[in-house]
Amino acid sequence: MTSRDIVARYDAVTRAAVESALRKAVRGQGIAAIALAAVWGLVTLLPLVAAAVAGQASATLVLVFGALLLVPLAIGVFGVRQLRRRPRIPEMAVAITPTSVHFSALERSSGVAGRVPAEEWAREGTTAEIRPASGLLPTAAIVFTRHDGRTRRRRTVSAEHLDIDPRTIVDVLGGPPSA
CATH class of the missing domain: 1.20.58 (Methane Monooxygenase Hydroxylase; Chain G, domain 1)
Structure with a gap:
């Protein structure tokens, strides 16, 4: 990764608290x-x-x-x-490089629901927006969206527990990718 890359990690204290609640x-x-x-x-x-x-x-x-x-x-x-089961939260939430957006794999608390796999999306065509907390979502979230032909893909990351400002992520994806 270069100096232009952005890596958003989950706050260690919050991550430990969420893992405890999941357990x-x-x-x-x-x-x-x-x-x-x-x-x-x-x-x-x-x-x-x-x-x-x-x-x-x-x-x-x-x-x-x-x-x-x-x-x-x-x-x-x-x-x-x-x-x-011992569910764990990944250290990295999202990484943005000049050419791609990487998401970590996520474990769910239910053994019936499958694991959310790690993904890599092309940066071009990927957008992000901050959704404020609401009745169903107790914390603000960053919603990443990508259109692949007729398929719309979405991935959500909690915005309140990141080590960087979520607006930075939205600003970086809103501008043209730098090479």
Whole structure:
């Protein structure tokens, strides 16, 4: 990278606080999934146990309830995987070079949602704007937009936790790229 490059990093203190909050959310999701699996498993087993005590349990009934136990088992496995996850926030939010804009990969707090991959966009044709905080977005954000033919791509970066002024990023992308 040259001296004309801009690298926007997340503030270290804020990054640590967000990672801590993410770990708590992931842990809560894992515990809730395990609790749901246990309750669902008990509710599924109770009719089978009642039928066995009454002498009404047939092979078909056992097979059906055995198949129904696969759902709480899958939820329990998801819960254990959530408890093992350690989401991290990347150090770099965005890097702007004379020819491209680089975004870091992001992990999401939910194990169901996939990871947001790292991307590199051509600088030409990429715009940025600052969106102020609103009811749904508790912090201001920088929204990067790129039109590739008919496809519009967007990427959002929190503006309040960067080590540089977000207006600098918007100004740099608003002007012509320097070679």
